[in-house]
Amino acid sequence: MSGLLIRIVIGIAVAFAAHAQPPADKAPTVNEKKPPTAMKQGQNFENAVALCTGCHGISGYKTAFPDVYHVPKIGGQQATYLVNALKAYKSGERSHPSMRAIAATLTEEDMKKLADFYAGAK
Numbered sequence: 001m002s003g004l005l006i007r008i009v010i011g012i013a014v015a016f017a018a019h020a021q022p023p024a025d026k027a028p029t030v031n032e033k034k035p036p037t038a039m040k041q042g043q044n045f046e047n048a049v050a051l052c053t054g055c056h057g058i059s060g061y062k063t064a065f066p067d068v069y070h071v072p073k074i075g076g077q078q079a080t081y082l083v084n085a086l087k088a089y090k091s092g093e094r095s096h097p098s099m100r101a102i103a104a105t106l107t108e109e110d111m112k113k114l115a116d117f118y119a120g121a122k
């Protein structure tokens, strides 16, 4: 279980590193390069899911982060659809950089678990 979280955390770190812009008035520090939430998470499936929910906010179709993107609602979608979408990010067929970095860290088994969870969430 903890392996899944670690791989997602790494994926998110890569996603952030690819996009992070230091604030104009400050030089970047080591701390600022870390993703804000990932490192504080515990090591279980619920927390791994919480990382997805941070962007995909299930209830009310909220765009929690990053607010410049349209983040599709994944809760309540068919599990097969979600797995196929994640595979498409991993393979590069879908090209969104954050989701590609995250999906690259997931095994097919992880994708199924996450998809089942979100398919059952409303």
Ligand code: HEC
Pocket (backbone or CB within 6 Å): 008, 012, 015, 048, 049, 051, 052, 053, 054, 055, 056, 065, 066, 069, 070, 071, 072, 073, 074, 081, 082, 083, 085, 086, 094, 095, 096, 098, 099, 102, 114, 115
């Ligand atoms: C950094 C923010 C962020 C995180 C964290 C994130 N996502 Fe995403 N996700 C997005 C964005 C933005 C899109 C839309 C990308 C696009 O336009 O292709 C997306 C798209 C998706 C899609 C396709 C949805 C559709 O309707 O086609 C799935 C499935 C998905 N994400 C699952 C996940 C899962 C599972 C996790 C956790 C392991 C996760 N995401 C974590 C931002 C994020």
